[in-house]
Amino acid sequence: MANVNREVQELLADYAAALRDGCLPAFLKSLTREEAGRIHESEEFWEATEVVRLMNSAGFGEGVVTPDVGLFISRVDAGIASRLKKGKASTRSRSRSRSHANL
Amino acid sequence: MRLTFGMFIRHLHRYLGNEVECEDVLEDVYADIWENPDHLRDVENERHLLRTVYLYYMRKRLREVYRRMNRSLYLSQKDMQNLVAPELGLCELMSQAELKQILHRMLGKLKSRERKAIELWMQGMSNRAIANELKTTVGAVKMLEFRTVLKLRKMLKDYTDED
Numbered sequence: 681m682a683n684v685n686r687e688v689q690e691l692l693a694d695y696a697a698a699l700r701d702g703c704l705p706a707f708l709k710s711l712t713r714e715e716a717g718r719i720h721e722s723e724e725f726w727e728a729t730e731v732v733r734l735m736n737s738a739g740f741g742e743g744v745v746t747p748d749v750g751l752f753i754s755r756v757d758a759g760i761a762s763r764l765k766k767g768k769a770s771t772r773s774r775s776r777s778r779s780h781a782n783l
Numbered sequence: 784m785r786l787t788f789g790m791f792i793r794h795l796h797r798y799l800g801n802e803v804e805c806e807d808v809l810e811d812v813y814a815d816i817w818e819n820p821d822h823l824r825d826v827e828n829e830r831h832l833l834r835t836v837y838l839y840y841m842r843k844r845l846r847e848v849y850r851r852m853n854r855s856l857y858l859s860q861k862d863m864q865n866l867v868a869p870e871l872g873l874c875e876l877m878s879q880a881e882l883k884q885i886l887h888r889m890l891g892k893l894k895s896r897e898r899k900a901i902e903l904w905m906q907g908m909s910n911r912a913i914a915n916e917l918k919t920t921v922g923a924v925k926m927l928e929f930r931t932v933l934k935l936r937k938m939l940k941d942y943t944d945e946d
Contacts, residue, residue: 689926689929689930690922692925692929693924696928697909697910699800700904700907702799702801702802708852708858708866709855711857713857715857716856719862720862728929728936729869731933731935732932734797734882735886735935736796737796737797738879739907741793741797742793742879744802749785749788752788753785756784759813760818763814
């Protein structure tokens with residue numbers, strides 16, 4: 681991505697490569713003001729990104745594996761428990777402030 | 784969760800291309816679903832499920848992934864959103880199995896050079912390697928890919944319109 685004045689087709693190729701390699705932030709950071717403007721104005725670029733996502737999915741989506749789904753599920757459970765805790769804490773503090781106001 | 788995990792993470796991979804980020808997003812998606820499952824009440828089939836989950840749960844979380852980064856970028860907030868969490872389009876209308884089948888059929892309709900460029904890309908080859916294979920320049924390969932991708936989009940659009 682050394683070229684700093686890329687045409688739309690080059691920008692698409694770099695977006696596709698970044699998506700395929702899982703480094704989208706590197707592509708986003710590499711965009712110059714002119715290139716961002718070029719992307720903004722190009723309808724073809726936006727149409728092409730849709731297909732690139734599909735190609736990425738068809739070519740590499742199958743390979744997405746999580747070594748331990750059980751571990752993932754326990755992380756989700758922990759997230760839900762933390763939300764519950766936060767919810768309870770906020771209702772408690774709300775009711776406490778209400779009782780203070782009544783005093 | 785075990786039943787939908789594979790389907791959801793593969794779908795997220797379309798937008799992020801990074802397994803770690805996909806897992807982080809999916810963690811929040813499941814917690815959001817647990818908190819507010821109303822949208823999923825009338826889901827009829829896999830396609831409908833994927834569409835609903837993307838629309839009501841995934842998109843919101845996908846938008847948050849690079850939101851902080853956006854301050855230092857030249858890309859507008861809207862363009863960033865369109866890149867990372869776009870509106871409903873071709874992607875959201877197809878399941879993984881359907882997509883593979885259709886793409887395979889569409890690739891068969893391309894000229895041999897176009898098909899080869901796309902197939903090599905999908906095998907993970909760099910543009911330089913593809914250029915060597917096709918005995919041309921990297922710039923020509925990028926242009927060929929761009930034109931072919933637009934051609935594929937037209938074919939896919941026609942297919943989904945018919946469907």
